[in-house]
Amino acid sequence: MIIADIGYGLNGLAYLTLLLLLLTDRKAGLAKHLLILASLATLVWSLSLITSLFGSLSVSRLLLADAAKQLVWLLFIASCLQDDFTDIWQVLKRPATLFVVLPCLAALLIPQFIAVSPTLRFLGHTVLALEALVLLEVMYRQSGDNKWAYKPLVQYLGAIHLFEFVTYANAAMVNQIEPVYIEARGYIYLLLVPLLVVAIRRIKNWGVDIFISRDVVLHSSLLLVAGSYLFIMALVGYIINLVGGSWGATVQIVLIVLSLALLGTLFLSNSFRTRSKVFITKHFFANQYDYRVEWVKLTKALSSTSNETSQVYRNALEGILGAVNYDAGQLVKVVNDDFEMVSRIQSTTLSDNQVLILEQLLPYCARTGWLIDIDEYKVSPFQYEGLALDRSILDECEFQLVLPLFQNEKVWGMALLNPVGSERVKLDWEVRDYLNAVTEQVGTFIFHHEAAKAVAENAQFAAFSRMSAFVLHDLKNVLAQIDLILANAEQHKNNPEFIDDTFETLTHTKARMDKMLQQLNEKNIDDGGKDAAYLLSGLVEKVITDRCQQLKPVPVLHCVEESKVVADPEKLSNVLFHLLNNAQQATPDDGTIEVVLMRDHASSRQLLLIEDSGSGMDADFIEHRLFKPFDTTKGNAGMGIGAYDAKNYMTSIGGKLTVQSQPGEGSCFTLVFPLD
Numbered sequence: 071m072i073i074a075d076i077g078y079g080l081n082g083l084a085y086l087t088l089l090l091l092l093l094t095d096r097k098a099g100l101a102k103h104l105l106i107l108a109s110l111a112t113l114v115w116s117l118s119l120i121t122s123l124f125g126s127l128s129v130s131r132l133l134l135a136d137a138a139k140q141l142v143w144l145l146f147i148a149s150c151l152q153d154d155f156t157d158i159w160q161v162l163k164r165p166a167t168l169f170v171v172l173p174c175l176a177a178l179l180i181p182q183f184i185a186v187s188p189t190l191r192f193l194g195h196t197v198l199a200l201e202a203l204v205l206l207e208v209m210y211r212q213s214g215d216n217k218w219a220y221k222p223l224v225q226y227l228g229a230i231h232l233f234e235f236v237t238y239a240n241a242a243m244v245n246q247i248e249p250v251y252i253e254a255r256g257y258i259y260l261l262l263v264p265l266l267v268v269a270i271r272r273i274k275n276w277g278v279d280i281f282i283s284r285d286v287v288l289h290s291s292l293l294l295v296a297g298s299y300l301f302i303m304a305l306v307g308y309i310i311n312l313v314g315g316s317w318g319a320t321v322q323i324v325l326i327v328l329s330l331a332l333l334g335t336l337f338l339s340n341s342f343r344t345r346s347k348v349f350i351t352k353h354f355f356a357n358q359y360d361y362r363v364e365w366v367k368l369t370k371a372l373s374s375t376s377n378e379t380s381q382v383y384r385n386a387l388e389g390i391l392g393a394v395n396y397d398a399g400q401l402v403k404v405v406n407d408d409f410e411m412v413s414r415i416q417s418t419t420l421s422d423n424q425v426l427i428l429e430q431l432l433p434y435c436a437r438t439g440w441l442i443d444i445d446e447y448k449v450s451p452f453q454y455e456g457l458a459l460d461r462s463i464l465d466e467c468e469f470q471l472v473l474p475l476f477q478n479e480k481v482w483g484m485a486l487l488n489p490v491g492s493e494r495v496k497l498d499w500e501v502r503d504y505l506n507a508v509t510e511q512v513g514t515f516i517f518h519h520e521a522a523k524a525v526a527e528n529a530q531f532a533a534f535s536r537m538s539a540f541v542l543h544d545l546k547n548v549l550a551q552i553d554l555i556l557a558n559a560e561q562h563k564n565n566p567e568f569i570d571d572t573f574e575t576l577t578h579t580k581a582r583m584d585k586m587l588q589q590l591n592e593k594n595i596d597d598g599g600k601d602a603a604y605l606l607s608g609l610v611e612k613v614i615t616d617r618c619q620q621l622k623p624v625p626v627l628h629c630v631e632e633s634k635v636v637a638d639p640e641k642l643s644n645v646l647f648h649l650l651n652n653a654q655q656a657t658p659d660d661g662t663i664e665v666v667l668m669r670d671h672a673s674s675r676q677l678l679l680i681e682d683s684g685s686g687m688d689a690d691f692i693e694h695r696l697f698k699p700f701d702t703t704k705g706n707a708g709m710g711i712g713a714y715d716a717k718n719y720m721t722s723i724g725g726k727l728t729v730q731s732q733p734g735e736g737s738c739f740t741l742v743f744p745l746d
Contacts, residue, residue, distance in 0.1 A: 072122075073253050074119070074121070074252055074253040074255075074256060075120045075121055075122050076256075077253065077254070077255070077256025077257040077260065078116045078117070078119045078120050078255075078256035079116070079120055079256075080256065080257075080260050081112075081116045081256040081257070081259045081260040081263075082113050082116035082117050082120075084259075084260050084263045085109050085110075085112050085113040085116060085263070086113055088109050088263060088266065088267065089106065089109045089110060089113060091267070091270070092105060092106045092109060092270065093106065104142070104145055104146040104149050105146055105270075107142055107145075107146070108139075108142045108143050108145075108146045111138065111139050111142040111143070112139055112143075112259070115135050115136075115138070115139040116256060116259070118131070118135050119132070119135065119252075119255075119256070127252070129188055129246075129247065130181070132247070132252070133177070133181070133191050133195065134178070134181075136195060136234070137174060137177045137178040137195070137198070138178060140174050140177075140195075140198050140202070141171060141174045141175065141178060143202070143227070144170050144171050144174055144198075144201070144202065144205075145167075145171060147170070147202065147205045147206065147209065147227070148164075148167045148170045148171070148205075150209055170201070170205065173194070173197055173198055173201060174198055176194070177191065177194045177195060177198060188241075188245070188246070189242055189245055192238045192241040192242040192247070193238070193242050195234065195238040196235060196238040196239050196242060198234075199231045199232070199234040199235035199238065200235060202227065202231040203228060203231050203232065203235065206224050206227055206228050206231070209224060210224045216273070218272070219269070219272040219273045220269070220272075220273065221269075222265040222266070222268040222269040222272065223265070223266065223269035223273065225265050226262050226263075226265035226266045226269065229258075229262055229265075230258070230259065230262060233255070233258055236251075237251040237255075364393060364504075367392055367393075368389050368392065368393060368508060368511060368512075371385060371388050371389035371392050372385055372386065372389050372511070372512065372515045373385075377519075377522075377523075378694065379412075379519070379520075379523060380412070380413065380693060380694060382515075382516065382519045383401055383412040383413035383516070384413045384415070385515075386401060386413070386512045386515055386516050387399055387400070387401040387413045387414075387415055387485065388415065389508070389511075389512050389515075390473065390485045390487065390508060390509065390512055391415065391487060393504070393505065393508045394471070394487065394489075394495045394501075394505070395493075396471075396487045396488065396489045396490075396495075397415075397416055397488075397489065397490040397491055398415055398416035398417045398487075398488045398489075398490045399414070399415055399416075399417060399469070399485060399486055399487040399488055400413070400414040400415075400417050400420070400469070400485070400486045401413040401414070401483060401484075401485050401486075402420070402428070402483050402484050402486065403482065403483040404432065404481055404482065404483050404484070405721060405726065406721065406724050406725070406726065406744075407429075407432070408726060409425055409428050409429075409484075410726075412483070416490060417468070417469075417486075417488065418468070421466065423463040423466045423467075424466065424467060424468065424469075426460065426463060427459060427460070427463065427464070427467055428472075428484065430457075430458070430459050430460065431457075431459070431472055431484075432481060432484075434454070434456065434457045435472070435474040435481055435484070436474075436480065436481045437456075438456075439474065439476065440454070440474075441471065441472065441473050441474070441497055441502055441505055441506070442454070442457075442471070442472035443470065443471055443496070443497045444464070444467050444469065444470050444471070444472070445470055445494065446496070446497065447459065447464075448464060468488055469486035469487060469488045470487060470488055470489060470494060471485075471486070471487040471488075471495070471497070471505075472484055472485075472486055472487075473485040473486075473487065473505060473509050474509070475509050475512065475513040475516070476513065477513065477517055482513065482516070482517070485509065485512075601636050601637060601638050601723075602636065602637075602639070603634040603635065603636050604634060604635065604636075604637060604639055604642075605632055605633075605634055606632055606635060606667055606676065606678055606743075607627065607629045607632055607667055609639055609642060609643055609646065610627050610646060610665050610667070610678075611627060612643070613643050613646045613647050613650065614627065614650070614665075617647050617651075618647070618650050618651070618654065621651070621654040621655070622654070622659040623654065623657060623659060623660070623661050623662055623663050624663075625650050625653070625654075625663040625664070625665050625680075626662070626663065626664050626665065627664075627665045627667070628664060628665065628666045628667070629667045630666060630667060630668040630669075631667070631668050631669045632667045632668075632669070632676060633669060633676055633745055635676050635743040635744075635745065636723070637723060637743070641719055642719070644715070645715065645716045645719050645720070645741075648712035648713070648715065648716055649680050649712075649713075649716055649739050650663065650665075650680065651712075652712060652713070653680055653682040653684060653737070653739075656682060656684035656685050656686075656737070657682045657683055657684035657685075657736075658684070661682065661683040661684060661736075662681075662682065662683050663680070663681070663682045663683075664679075664680075664681045664682075665678065665679070665680055665681075666678070666679040666681065667679075670742075674745050675725075675742050675743060675744060675745060676742075676743040676745055677740060677741070677742055677743075678740070678741040678743070679738055679739070679740050679741075680738070680739040680740075680741075681736065681737075681738045682736050682737055682738075683736040684736050684737060685733070685734065685736075686731045686732050686733045686734055686735050686736050686737055687729075687731040687733065687737060688731075688732075688733050692729055692731060696713050696729065697713050697714050697717050698714065720741055720742070720743075723743070723744070724744040725741065725742045725743045725744055726742045727739065727740070727741055727742070728740045728742070
């Protein structure tokens with residue numbers, strides 16, 4: 071035992087030094103005073119285990135010393151679980167403190183009055199070590215921003231109590247404490263003292279404000295399950311050793327290895343952790359979600375300094391996905407009963423069958439406001455009374471949840487969520503209420519941005535109108551001057567011949583000025599036109615003949631099939647001219663521009679396709695710049711509102727404008743007109 075005595079002696083000397091350090095430390099607080107008491111208790115404990123001073127070490131004396139030391143350290147840990155203790159009585163009168171120290175008091179006092187077998191006392195000390203480990207886990211999880219400061223303290227106490235746990239678990243199995251553990255304890259405590267010193271230097275405020283969250287319960291419960299599991303294994307090992315005869319020790323070792331391997335397998339299993347969390351949520355909490363945490367997470371997801379509409383839609387989709395911890399989804403907007411995908415994450419574009427499913431869901435969602443679980447509908451369609459989906463295409467549906475977003479009691483759009491690698495959420499009453507609140511918040515975020523965008527665009531158009539007024543005023547003044555020059559020049563025709571050329575030049579200049587005024591006037595918003603039913607072929611031919619002859623290539627019309635559409639011919643002519651003129655500017659002279667008129671009998675719509683073999687556009691340009699007003703690639707030569715006006719006009723008459731293009735392969739603009 072000389073080796074053990076040296077270890078305990080050195081450890082006692084180390085704790086004496088630590089005690090002096092604590093007495094000179096100026097930090098205030100009850101926890102500091104209890105730490106001084108715990109260090110003093112550890113010093114006394116080390117000295118009491120030196121056999122050369124107090125004689126041979128009995129099991130009873132060892133257990134008594136360990137229980138006394140453990141009691142003081144548990145009081146210290148209990149004082150750190152709240153940051154407003156001022157005296158020891160505040161700690162002691164808390165029910166939680168009584169719960170913490172009661173097992174230790176039992177291990178300390180009961181053997182003094184009742185004969186308890188060593189094995190049961192070993193098991194009791196195993197429980198004490200496990201209890202300390204659970205409390206340390208709670209302390210560390212709830213230390214928040216102070217994790218860095220508390221980490222050495224948790225490492226120090228965790229390593230010590232883990233060693234105590236192993237020591238007494240093994241003792242319970244073999245019915246005695248192995249001498250090697252007794253000899254090593256002093257040195258282990260000594261080597262871990264630097265961690266405690268580092269913790270004392272780091273921690274500025276002794277005390278952690280504890281609250282119970284799902285993560286704390288999960289981690290603490292798993293730790294408690296692990297300890298209970300090993301405790302049971304220790305008890306089983308003791309029974310095997312008791313009745314196993316010469317085979318007891320061998321079977322005991324095999325059991326220890328297998329039990330540790332099984333425990334490690336369970337804790338590395340994601341499904342085991344998920345089921346544990348679900349069990350805790352169902353049986354220990356009234357709600358499935360920690361709404362404080364979820365609302366902060368949603369707020370952060372919706373916080374964006376970008377004014378780009380695409381980024382706003384993406385933030386909205388990320389917020390909805392984060393609410394249920396899903397990986398993939400789409401955000402689609404309803405425009406004239408059509409579905410326009412405005413954002414997607416880890417998802418493909420909508421197929422025709424998926425669009426058909428959405429068309430069947432739209433009136434039901436508009437009528438009921440319900441969230442749709444496609445998986446639930448497949449199994450229990452009666453849960454959605456009045457909803458009839460085409461089951462022949464339902465298996466092609468890639469999304470699971472359909473969350474409608476409402477604006478003024480109308481469906482603005484839908485969030486389509488798909489758990490690619492996540493656990494599927496089931497829509498019970500709580501999840502529905504939660505997601506309704508999330509979609510309402512996300513909808514408000516989107517609508518606020520769209521309203522702000524509309525105000526900004528109106529301000530831009532107002533500025534454009536003011537600018538046009540100034541330009542028109544200047545041009546009229548120039549025209550007045552030219553008219554005056556011409557009027558005066560008519561009286562001097564007998565001057566040299568170059569004057570005739572000058573007159574001709576001035577007349578040509580006047581014609582050009584008139585044309586400029588006309589073009590500027592066409593950019594103004596004119597509501598004076600009247601809608602009527604027209605054949606598109608006549609309008610297209612007139613635009614090509616009158617306005618598209620100055621540039622090459624000249625567009626060619628192909629009329630496959632057409633029906634009359636209701637439109638304002640003047641506005642529609644401007645739309646066609648903008649698109650054809652853009653195609654001419656993007657296409658080399660030897661290229662082709664074809665205008666194709668055809669019917670879509672499936673949707674009963676008239677289609678007008680403008681196909682060119684020009685330079686084309688990439689997907690990023692189409693998504694972010696093509697239809698953005700006042701954004702042009704032509705420098706000062708263009709205003710950047712042609713494509714924007716075209717799309718807005720098509721939407722205003724119940725149609726739509728779509729684009730397909732690839733860089734270097736040309737573009738195809740498709741104008742879709744509704745038919746009565």
